[in-house]
Amino acid sequence: MSNKIARLSHIAIRHRSQTALTSHHAIINPQTENLETAKPYSEIPGPKPIPILGNTWRLLPIVGQYDVSDVAKLSSLFYKEYGKIVKLSGLVGRPDLLFIYDADEIEKIYRREGPTPFRPSMPCLVKYKSDIRKNFFGELAGVVGVHGEPWREFRTKVQKPILQLRTVKKYIEPIEVVTKDFIQRMLEMKDENNEMPGDFDNEIHKWSLECIGRVSLDVRLGCLDPNLSPDSEPQKIIDAAKYALRNIAILELRFPFWRYFPTPIWTRYVKNMDYFIEICMKHIDAAMERLKTKTVIDEKELSLVERILANEPDPKTAYILALDLILVGIDTISMAVCSILYQLATRPEQQEKLYQELKKIIPDPNVALDAQKLDQMVFLKAFIKEVFRVYSTVIGNGRTLQEDMVLLGYRVPKGVQVVFPTLVTGSMEEYVSEPDKFIPERWMKSESEKYNLHSFASLPYGYGARMCLGRRFADLEMQVLLAKLIRSYKLEYHHRPLEYKVTFMYAPDGDLRFKMVKRDE
């Protein structure tokens, strides 16, 4: 009997539709059966506790507290050495990490994660929100670093407007305006060889900060102004963002003294976060005042911030949402753009294919973009997806199990942190045909039949109820930037090839000295 149940459950799980899964839950409860017969947790292979990992395992910006650089390197080594399930135990003061290199099992975990998925997250931010500024954040502290019912309640309040296509489409025009300014900045920045400066990644960060300001605060922050004085608001925001991003790694990588007493870096981190809150409050309050002056409120006409404010009498939701979006929305998208531009610059044939697509859709480059045009850019979207498959900007995702589960035949107790190493699974032969080849077309409907592609092997934005909240905006920003830039300029790269490195994100390490060559209109 139990064999039959196991077989049935396997079939149901392999079938990738939600209905199949629901019916499978309704008919049988394979969990209880399997839990009894599964191999014990202690038998899961893995290295004996590794001393070097001792204190250096916490990182991963969004996903958790592991040391990204170690996890990235170790993660593919683990797979080669131990197979599809690997346990890393003996980590000082924290639960075991369980690496899963099996797309079917990853799918199973995601689909069973329940209404309040738990993603281990940045300890600094958790301390800041739940302890240092507890009075400000209160019970509903946002989505990042928040779990259980408070997470669900906050996410429910904000998710609809943020993920609704109708709202997102409204931002095509404002993001295009920001992006045009950025391209103008690129033209001003280029040297006598038409190349970008060595710190071009910093400029990309300014573009993403300007985009996020436009989306989450309803303002142009002014970060793209070439002559910012050191005490201007945009420069201070840029400094605060840079500081926060660079020092989270230090705070969370090294021994966390800050947990016990306020170290100088921690004190400055808190000051920076306070500054972000101040900025968020100032601009949201201004949006609130503007909203009050509107006589007729047509929901369709409202911006994202205005919609949140219109539905929530307490502006705190809008403050906290803006803060969360800014915190995770700058580095992720900036590093993704660095990676995508580098891939385009070093793959001239595919860049040419993209250019031809854009030329067809936007014959006159001065004509504004719209949703219909973006919809037609299938190669552009496929190119981005392929970059994410091979060079996933966020190298993995994770969940803390909230119930005991059977994974690859082992009984895994609740509380274990399961890691989904997207960077490895995205290139596994059994899930992706010709994984070592860079083939954007595999993502295009018209060609997808030729390629095997498991839908849980490469999930750059995560999956399910806790999936990236900013993904629609991220997609829009990247699409608009590529469409505007590649339609009018050819991007080249004439320096030593860059290695990818995992710092906070996975991106090319070195100067992005792209050459911009104007195309004939």
Ligand code: HEM
């Ligand atoms: C290409 C750029 C980006 C990538 C690759 C990315 C990736 C991710 C991933 C993997 C997660 C975890 C999802 C999960 O647990 O299933 C996440 C969460 C999140 N992302 Fe993004 N992201 C990007 C851009 C952005 C942007 C631009 C914003 C803001 C506008 C944003 C806001 C968030 C937020 C708020 C969460 C937490 C959601 C929650 O816990 O409920 N992300 N992102």
